Amino acid sequence: MQIRRLVPADAESYRTLRLTALRESPTAFSSSYEEECDASIEAFAAYLLPEPGRAVFGAFAAADLVGMVGIGRESLRKAHHKGFMRSLYVAPAHRGQGAARRLVGQALAFAASAGVRQVNLTVTAGNVAAMALYESQGFKTYGVEHAGLFVEGEFHDEIHMARLIHKT
Numbered sequence: 001m002q003i004r005r006l007v008p009a010d011a012e013s014y015r016t017l018r019l020t021a022l023r024e025s026p027t028a029f030s031s032s033y034e035e036e037c038d039a040s041i042e043a044f045a046a047y048l049l050p051e052p053g054r055a056v057f058g059a060f061a062a063a064d065l066v067g068m069v070g071i072g073r074e075s076l077r078k079a080h081h082k083g084f085m086r087s088l089y090v091a092p093a094h095r096g097q098g099a100a101r102r103l104v105g106q107a108l109a110f111a112a113s114a115g116v117r118q119v120n121l122t123v124t125a126g127n128v129a130a131m132a133l134y135e136s137q138g139f140k141t142y143g144v145e146h147a148g149l150f151v152e153g154e155f156h157d158e159i160h161m162a163r164l165i166h167k168t
Contacts, residue, residue: 001099002060003106006068010058011045013065017058018044021068021089027124027151029087053083053114057106059090059099066094071107073116083116088130104137112165119165124149125157139163 148158
């Protein structure tokens, strides 16, 4: 499995995987399928444009995009030491093969290379596999947002986690 930064040429594959993820796992994302399904390929390509301090990484099985994760840096001066990881997803047929762990590792390496000192994320309460992955990568829970998401008539708590990146 190859992990690499996605570029605008990957927009069609990224759009397909992203919409599949939103439809299959609606409680794992703040955005919804309905909010993104009509977005153009150009909009997805623009999101993948190289930008300092922000990237989307993909996991590829042969030529197929099967996983993704986003990483970014806070833009405000007082929060510029922090980054955020979001939208981790691996297609069900490719889970259990280390893709998620490798995506998280690549995102953290990118953050470190950008000078980020702390990476934050949120995960839906009850997503045991994701929590275990994040904890294994050094993330610690620092709070719970009760009713952080409202999906299909149900409230879902969001767990806030952070990981320090030590300067070497």
